[in-house]
Amino acid sequence: MRRVILLAGLLVGWLGAAMAAEPPADLVTLDSGFRFLYDLDFEHAHQAFAAWQQQYPDNPLGPVCEGAALLFSEFNRLGVLELQFYQDDKAFDARRQFAPDPALRARFDGALDQAEKWARARLAKDSKNRDALFAMTMASGLRADYAGLIEKRNLASLHFTKQATAWAQQLLAVDPGCYDAHLATGVSQYIVGSMSAPVRWLVRLGGVSGDKEAGIRELQVTADRGQYLAPLARILLAIAYVREKDKPRARQLLVALRNDFPQNPLFGREISKLDAQSCCAKP
Secondary structure: OHHHHHHHHOOOOOOOOOOOOOOOOHHHOOOHHHHHHHHHOOHHHHHHHHHHHHHHHOOHHHHHHHHHHHHHHHHHOOOOOOOHHHOOHHHHHHOOOOOOOHHHHHHHHHHHHHHHHHHHHHHHHOOHHHHHHHHHHHHEEEHHHHHHHHHHOHHHHHHHHHHHHHHHHHHHHHHHOOHHHHHHHHHHHHHHHHHHOHHHHHHHHHHOOOOHHHHHHHHHHHHOOOOOOOHHHHHHOOOOOOOOHHHHHHHHHHHHHHOOOOOHHHHHHHHHHHHHHHHHOOO
């Protein structure tokens, strides 16, 4: 069951109300906001998402992206983004205790509550509203992330994982071209597929099935064709390959991520760790 909290590293899936007086015009897109996020440039990510919300004040994607940036910044502050936590269950269980920021937690919950409120209002009028379904998918995934990685509440994380998968399936039924939605379903498949057979059977009784290979294929769909979450899917694939002892493929993904996001030092550090492990493993 402790593999369930791996969702926090995998769902990602990825802004507070730090408003700039006049954000640059080229920041006013969700795409640029996510790019700043993957580069760990939280100030500009905040500006981009806040400016987007000013343009689209009733769209639930605004506050859910705000929540994503808040969580990502907290992960970065706490060191949760270090990939060695995910190499195996033993390493993950041995991680240090975290001291979350209560003020950030309040902002995070407030952003997701707002996103869900606006999304449900849209869905009450149109059950196939794409933005609302996407916002609900992300909100459930983000709640699972916080519960799993920061609070270490495994059952709560599993509950939110199931919710994220259900919303993603609804979204894909409405818009098969929303390749970002495959992230949630892929994560769920991989995590449950990694469990021991008895636990997997019990989880399946709860309505969540799993298949590691199918999960990797779905993550690859997002990595190849996703709009906002493609880099995150590549990070998750790297984690999966490390766990599956395929470190050369993990390294290849991390090198590409380092090249795409040169301001993010995490990718270079993880590459160095993989290289050191490979060196030590040689006779």
